Amino acid sequence: MIEIIFHGRGGQGAVTSAEMLALAAIGEGKYAQAFPNFGPERRGAPVVAFARIDTKPIRLRTKIYTPDVAVVLDPSLLSIVDPAKGIKEGGILIINSRKSVTELRKQYGFTVRLAAVDATTIAREVLGLPITNTTMLGALLAMTSVVEEEHLIEPLKNRFGRIAEKNINAMKRAITETKTEV
Amino acid sequence: MGKRIGMEVSLMVSEAVKLADVDVIAAYPITPQTHIVEHLSELVADGHLNAEYICVESEHSAMSACAGSSAAGARTYTATSSQGLQLMSELLYVVSAMRMPIVMTVVNRTLSAPLSIWNDQSDIMANRDCGWIMIFAENGQESFDQTLCAFRIAEDRRVLLPVAVNMDGFILSHVIEPYQTVEEEIVEKFLPPFDPLYTLHPDRPVTMGAFAMPELFAETKMAHEIAIRDSYAVIREVWDHWGELTGRRYEPVEEYMTEGADTVFVTIGSYGELGMDVVDRLRAAGKKVGLVKIRLFRPFPYRDILNSLTKFENLLIVDRALSVGGVGGPLASEIKTALYRLEKRPNVFSFIAGLSGRDVPPEKFIEMYEEAMEGLKKNQWDEFTMVGVRQ
Numbered sequence: 001m002i003e004i005i006f007h008g009r010g011g012q013g014a015v016t017s018a019e020m021l022a023l024a025a026i027g028e029g030k031y032a033q034a035f036p037n038f039g040p041e042r043r044g045a046p047v048v049a050f051a052r053i054d055t056k057p058i059r060l061r062t063k064i065y066t067p068d069v070a071v072v073l074d075p076s077l078l079s080i081v082d083p084a085k086g087i088k089e090g091g092i093l094i095i096n097s098r099k100s101v102t103e104l105r106k107q108y109g110f111t112v113r114l115a116a117v118d119a120t121t122i123a124r125e126v127l128g129l130p131i132t133n134t135t136m137l138g139a140l141l142a143m144t145s146v147v148e149e150e151h152l153i154e155p156l157k158n159r160f161g162r163i164a165e166k167n168i169n170a171m172k173r174a175i176t177e178t179k180t181e182v
Numbered sequence: 183m184g185k186r187i188g189m190e191v192s193l194m195v196s197e198a199v200k201l202a203d204v205d206v207i208a209a210y211p212i213t214p215q216t217h218i219v220e221h222l223s224e225l226v227a228d229g230h231l232n233a234e235y236i237c238v239e240s241e242h243s244a245m246s247a248c249a250g251s252s253a254a255g256a257r258t259y260t261a262t263s264s265q266g267l268q269l270m271s272e273l274l275y276v277v278s279a280m281r282m283p284i285v286m287t288v289v290n291r292t293l294s295a296p297l298s299i300w301n302d303q304s305d306i307m308a309n310r311d312c313g314w315i316m317i318f319a320e321n322g323q324e325s326f327d328q329t330l331c332a333f334r335i336a337e338d339r340r341v342l343l344p345v346a347v348n349m350d351g352f353i354l355s356h357v358i359e360p361y362q363t364v365e366e367e368i369v370e371k372f373l374p375p376f377d378p379l380y381t382l383h384p385d386r387p388v389t390m391g392a393f394a395m396p397e398l399f400a401e402t403k404m405a406h407e408i409a410i411r412d413s414y415a416v417i418r419e420v421w422d423h424w425g426e427l428t429g430r431r432y433e434p435v436e437e438y439m440t441e442g443a444d445t446v447f448v449t450i451g452s453y454g455e456l457g458m459d460v461v462d463r464l465r466a467a468g469k470k471v472g473l474v475k476i477r478l479f480r481p482f483p484y485r486d487i488l489n490s491l492t493k494f495e496n497l498l499i500v501d502r503a504l505s506v507g508g509v510g511g512p513l514a515s516e517i518k519t520a521l522y523r524l525e526k527r528p529n530v531f532s533f534i535a536g537l538s539g540r541d542v543p544p545e546k547f548i549e550m551y552e553e554a555m556e557g558l559k560k561n562q563w564d565e566f567t568m569v570g571v572r573q
Contacts, residue, residue, distance in 0.1 A: 018358075019358050022188055022358045022359070023188040023358065025188075026186070026187070026188030026359075026360040027188070029186075031359075031360060032188065032358075032359065032360065033357055033358065033359050034357070034358040034359075035352075035356055035357040035358070036356060038214075038299075038300060038352040038356060038539060039299075058359075059455040059456060059458050059459040060455075060456065060459055060543075060544070061353050061354075061357075061452050061455055061456050062456070062541050062542060062543040062544070063541050063543075065543070
């Protein structure tokens with residue numbers, strides 16, 4: 001089973017990221033679960049969303065405390081939450097940041113494997129909005145093989161309708177622009 | 183077979199209500215039930231469901247409108263949570279005693295105060311004597327399946343009682359997961375059109391919900407009691423038929439990994455799935471632990487419970503509600519009552535866990551197990567334990 005946490009701020013689409021990922025996995029015939037950290041929704045406040053993916057039915061119905069992957073949608077969160085907390089050995093932290101992986105590691109002292117992409121710039125350029133949820137799905141695809149790229153297309157089309165194409169393009173750009181340590 | 187798709191569990195329930203082709207929905211939105219009724223109102227507004235959606239100003243009105251529409255012979259649905267269920271409490275008793283086959287989803291949420299929107303089962307447990315059939319779903323698929331089964335059970339002329347399908351708020355309602363849908367042709371075979379015994383009609387006047395003197399009241403209560411007791415056989419029959427049509431079989435009480443077990447967890451609702459995971463972990467550690475899941479709460483399946491639970495030495499009963507000032511959890515109390523007449527009774531450990539949605543990871547279940555084993559060693563334990571509470 002692969003467990004993923006998305007860190008974002010209310011309104012940035014962290015919950016949607018988790019949902020799209022779960023729907024893609026289910027589309028591949030896998031089992032998956034996506035759910036928000038239940039609570040009153042407040043725009044701008046730190047939020048987390050969870051996703052689990054497995055080849056067999058998932059019975060856990062609790063929050064995720066030790067993820068395989070943590071995805072940070074908003075760089076400003078790094079100073080208020082520790083997204084590396086609990087990441088399993090061999091796991092990865094994927095951050096939306098203008099900074100390089102080396103800079104991030106130095107600044108925050110991360111010891112887990114890191115990847116970074118400037119998702120805000122991509123989202124602004126492609127979508128015209130600094131909403132990074134679909135872009136960060138591209139970063140996730142770049143760094144892991146949790147789902148196939150082609151299986152994310154369908155859920156994105158269903159969710160975003162006429163702006164689906166832009167979201168798919170933002171995701172694709174992040175796949176090529178996400179950097180990790182060499 | 184129906185298609186396998188990913189969907190939020192609340193929407194699965196709305197889709198089941200649509201497949202049941204209901205005539206009337208009267209509901210008032212309340213967290214965490216909201217997504218069910220929002221989606222239903224969309225389905226009606228967009229013409230995908232030919233039903234009357236009655237926007238009411240409160241849950242009291244919602245159930246009153248349901249009473250009227252059911253009396254008129256309409257297939258009737260509503261959904262609520264928490265304070266909403268409390269507000270309709272008066273009517274819950276009325277419609278069940280009037281034998282109205284209304285189906286309601288209760289998306290379980292705690293009761294104020296303090297104000298809280300999160301899950302536990304104190305809402306339905308506060309209304310456990312209201313005379314409705316009560317079913318608890320453990321996952322999304324079952325929430326969908328039981329919604330369809332509920333209409334068939336409620337409307338069966340041998341039953342004619344309202345049915346509440348319970349699903350844990352957020353823990354089930356707001357999760358996206360896969361489920362297997364059902365083709366319309368199968369639903370048509372399974373669920374015949376509602377054919378009520380009596381309806382309100384200007385040409386055939388009848389009185390429903392009449393006044394009763396003390397000379398008659400006890401007889402009506404006994405008739406209600408007998409009806410809900412006898413519904414047990416119909417519930418099993420309906421679940422068996424559903425199993426034949428879909429391959430998904432349901433029992434009032436189900437066991438998991440109980441072979442050779444001396445100790446079992448007893449759960450209700452979504453703890454069933456978590457419980458299976460915990461049992462797998464404890465079995466891997468060599469512990470003789472199993473799980474018994476209670477799916478049907480009213481009518482309380484005494485016989486099944488006795489048949490199952492008397493095989494074990496220790497019962498760890500996990501409730502999601504507290505009977506404040508009583509003796510712990512409502513489920514534990516009912517089970518203890520069922521066990522009373524036995525000569526040799528298993529040890530009962532009552533745990534209250536997950537109040538107001540406090541997360542209950544598998545480790546908490548393992549702590550319950552360890553606490554019970556410790557109690558056994560000392561031959562001393564409390565009437566109930568509030569899991570993880572800070573005092």
